[in-house]
Amino acid sequence: MHALIEADRLSKRFGKVQALSELTLTLPAGQPVAILGPNGAGKTTFIRMVATLIEPDSGTLCVDGHDVVRDPMGVRRMIGLAGQSAAVEETMTGRENLVMVARLYGQSTAVAKASATRILEQMELVDAADRYVRTYSGGMRRRLDLGASLVGSPRLLLLDEPTTGLDPGSRNEVWDGVRAMSRAGTDILLTTQYLDEADHLAAHIVIVDGGRVIAQGTPGELKSRVGADMVELHTADVPTMQRAAAVLGGLGMGEPAVDPATRRCSLPVPGGAKLLPVIVRALDEARVPMEDIALRRPTLDEVFLALTGRAAPTTNAGDSEEDDAA
Amino acid sequence: MTMDLTIDTNQAASPLALNRGAPYAVAAGQVALRTLKKFVRTPALIIAGTAQGVLFLLIFRYVFGGAVAHTGALSYVDFLVPGFVVTGVLFQGMGAASGVADDCQGGLFDRLRSLPIRMLSVITGRVSADSVLVAWGVVVMTVVGFAVGFRVGGSAADALAALGLTVLYGFAFVWMFIFMGLSAGSPQAAQGLSFLVFPLSFVSSAYVPVSTMPGWMRAFATNQPMTQMVNTVRALTGGPAAERLLGHSVSYFLIPSLWWTIGLVVVFAPLAAWKLGRS
Numbered sequence: 130m131h132a133l134i135e136a137d138r139l140s141k142r143f144g145k146v147q148a149l150s151e152l153t154l155t156l157p158a159g160q161p162v163a164i165l166g167p168n169g170a171g172k173t174t175f176i177r178m179v180a181t182l183i184e185p186d187s188g189t190l191c192v193d194g195h196d197v198v199r200d201p202m203g204v205r206r207m208i209g210l211a212g213q214s215a216a217v218e219e220t221m222t223g224r225e226n227l228v229m230v231a232r233l234y235g236q237s238t239a240v241a242k243a244s245a246t247r248i249l250e251q252m253e254l255v256d257a258a259d260r261y262v263r264t265y266s267g268g269m270r271r272r273l274d275l276g277a278s279l280v281g282s283p284r285l286l287l288l289d290e291p292t293t294g295l296d297p298g299s300r301n302e303v304w305d306g307v308r309a310m311s312r313a314g315t316d317i318l319l320t321t322q323y324l325d326e327a328d329h330l331a332a333h334i335v336i337v338d339g340g341r342v343i344a345q346g347t348p349g350e351l352k353s354r355v356g357a358d359m360v361e362l363h364t365a366d367v368p369t370m371q372r373a374a375a376v377l378g379g380l381g382m383g384e385p386a387v388d389p390a391t392r393r394c395s396l397p398v399p400g401g402a403k404l405l406p407v408i409v410r411a412l413d414e415a416r417v418p419m420e421d422i423a424l425r426r427p428t429l430d431e432v433f434l435a436l437t438g439r440a441a442p443t444t445n446a447g448d449s450e451e452d453d454a455a
Numbered sequence: 456m457t458m459d460l461t462i463d464t465n466q467a468a469s470p471l472a473l474n475r476g477a478p479y480a481v482a483a484g485q486v487a488l489r490t491l492k493k494f495v496r497t498p499a500l501i502i503a504g505t506a507q508g509v510l511f512l513l514i515f516r517y518v519f520g521g522a523v524a525h526t527g528a529l530s531y532v533d534f535l536v537p538g539f540v541v542t543g544v545l546f547q548g549m550g551a552a553s554g555v556a557d558d559c560q561g562g563l564f565d566r567l568r569s570l571p572i573r574m575l576s577v578i579t580g581r582v583s584a585d586s587v588l589v590a591w592g593v594v595v596m597t598v599v600g601f602a603v604g605f606r607v608g609g610s611a612a613d614a615l616a617a618l619g620l621t622v623l624y625g626f627a628f629v630w631m632f633i634f635m636g637l638s639a640g641s642p643q644a645a646q647g648l649s650f651l652v653f654p655l656s657f658v659s660s661a662y663v664p665v666s667t668m669p670g671w672m673r674a675f676a677t678n679q680p681m682t683q684m685v686n687t688v689r690a691l692t693g694g695p696a697a698e699r700l701l702g703h704s705v706s707y708f709l710i711p712s713l714w715w716t717i718g719l720v721v722v723f724a725p726l727a728a729w730k731l732g733r734s
Contacts, residue, residue: 181568205569205571234571235477
């Protein structure tokens with residue numbers, strides 16, 4: 130049995146930008162996968178290559194055994210794609226949009242109508258089904274677009290930044306939709322620059338940076354990659370936080386990370402449970418009052434920072450135009 | 456028996472059926488239907504386009520018309536309307552370019568390219584729909600032309616042939632505009648590229664006789680496709696007076712016009728399919 134996706138030394142250059150740099154990746158079927166990375170990491174280029182929209186300069190990419198360059202039709206017969214912008218027609222109703230895509234997948238008129246009705250129910254768009262899309266909210270459009278990518282019952286669903294630019298409520302609606310598809314047995318490959326999204330939707334996370342894979346595994350495995358547990362303490366004000374950071378720094382275990390906005394500082398500590406009393410005593414001796422101190426596993430943010438040397442974008446509010454060249 | 460087993464195994468291996476993809480004509484039809492629905496359901500597009508056409512026709516007919524000489528035995532309105540209607544296909548075609556660029560930017564073409572259908576069917580659908588829109592524009596402008604005093608000087612059959620040829624020329628130019636739209640990247644850029652319709656329409660025999668243009672410009676104006684196409688239609692609708700003014704019979708203009716028509720399609724159809732395949 131071959132893998133669902135097999136990428137071997139994939140490279141792609143757009144002008145001066147090396148979007149993919151010998152990216153090698155094998156993904157088995159049967160689990161939702163998130164490609165996580167910052168802007169320009171190559172995520173969108175990769176997923177567009179899987180969707181047969183762009184060809185690699187070198188290297189090979191097979192989707193369920195079909196080479197994307199030699200047999201793009203073989204790939205297209207089994208995928209559904211929802212790109213970064215909702216590719217739905219404003220001047221058609223939700224139902225008309227779905228029927229059109231279903232007809233293009235090769236369904237007869239009767240089957241296409243039935244598929245459209247099924248998707249409208251699944252995406253909870255029944256009430257708006259016969260309204261023009263130009264009256265839809267952003268979240269409704271995105272759900273319709275997701276639905277259009279599902280209307281052909283694809284084996285593999287490709288979602289390129291499915292929630293970028295959506296408000297939190299709409300984002301949750303899309304997440305629910307994606308989880309429902311995953312439970313129904315559709316394989317999902319999505320890109321995201323949001324750690325929480327990858328954590329919520331994917332069983333397997335691939336971290337991409339600079340056009341190559343820098344780490345992959347389950348969210349738990351990735352968190353273990355950073356190794357140590359984290360001591361995190363919370364103070365009442367910023368000066369106290371700085372004093373606490375100085376005490377932590379004086380323990381000889383490295384410099385703590387500080388976040389003035391939430392007045393927290395944190396430090397990775399190997400064998401944290403044993404060291405916690407030592408840290409508490411040192412803070413007590415220095416007379417640094419704490420609101421709260423806790424020992425915890427590292428977050429994906431910290432994993433990302435440790436692996437790339439850069440902080441990951443964590444809010445879902447900003448817009449992104451990743452891989453514009455693609 | 457063995458055969459049955461093989462089929463069973465295949466079905467077990469893929470619980471979800473694979474999509475066959477729509478046949479060529481169905482795919483083209485769906486794409487065309489969508490473009491036409493978009494046009495019909497956007498009243499602003501129809502009103503703005505028609506109003507602009509009518510306005511320019513009135514300006515040429517009544518503001519400039521009186522000052523234009525050198526149209527011989529042909530009255531200016533009978534000279535102008537064929538030119539106006541034929542060059543109108545260019546202005547209608549600009550809409551196709553920005554529409555296609557809009558589809559690229561909006562992600563629709565990404566979806567279409569990820570489906571198991573032939574790219575040429577997508578283009579065929581788009582071209583069919585845009586040709587229908589061009590034909591609609593030609594009919595509207597012709598009606599307005601009659602309203603401002605245009606009359607046919609030849610036979611009704613010739614006039615109908617002129618109408619058909621105008622739509623055919625429009626169809627040929629649509630391929631060019633589709634290619635431009637695919638190349639432009641954004642509707643604004645497509646609009647910018649489309650400005651080449653201005654030299655094509657104004658530096659031609661469409662609105663004024665080329666005889667008063669400076670020599671170098673007249674050389675371009677006489678030989679470019681618009682002039683050939685306009686003169687074909689003018690000779691067909693203007694009758695003997697037009698042929699006397701133009702100095703040649705219909706076939707003198709018809710043959711190069713048809714070559715241009717074929718040339719536009721032969722050059723831009725593969726270019727557009729290639730561009731869509733890799734954009």
